[in-house]
Amino acid sequence: LTGLMQELMEYGRPPNRELTPAPVEDVLMEALRHNESLAAANGVRLVGRIPDELPPVKLDRDRLLRVFQNLLENAIQHSSPAHDVVLEARVSGTNGKRWVECLVTDSGPGFTNDDLPHVFEPFFTRRHGGTGLGLSIVHQIAEEHGGDIVAGNRPEGGAVMTVRLPVHQDESTRGDDGGRA
Secondary structure, eight states: OHHHHHHHHHHTOOOOOOOEEEOSHHHHHHHHHHTHHHHHHTTOEEEEEOOTTOOOEEEOHHHHHHHHHHHHHHHHHHSOTTOEEEEEEEEEEETTEEEEEEEEEOOSOOOOTTTGGGTTSTTOOOSTTOOSOHHHHHHHHHHHTTOEEEEEEOTTSSEEEEEEEEBOOOGGGOTTTTTOO
16 A cells, blocks of 8 residues: 555646756666666576667656666566567667667567556556556656656567667757758
8 A cells, every 4th residue: 555655646746847867877777777677586696788878868766767667677688588578779860859868678478469558557457466567657757757658569579679869969069950860
């Protein structure tokens, strides 16, 4: 009951408008460290593929850390022993905008086609004892950061959660083209 109340309060929390440009790799590495004991207890290997020099994103460190802790916990809980859970980060670009893409992949059963459209809805869960708010909160936080999150399945099996965060553009380095490349 306490956990449900905490998650309800988190879900109803107003968005933080004070986002600060910072490197996201520190948040990703902390999320990996936070989940090492859970991975070890489940016999799952955590793998980080995070470049040292990702471009900065505007972030609320604690809120964004919650995103990756939750995604890693879910991936670990759904993976079989002796398999990998991977947190990978890379830079991508679409429509003249640059993103830091962070992917969490596992080797679990993945999502059913019927469940996939509902995974970010409040109170939707297939996990025994789950509240169904974790991924709703993750979705909300990604949007607060000007990004998005997509759930999918890997062709070789398992789930993939992709969080995209916009690269921070320093106003002083944008030039005459408004920062568009």
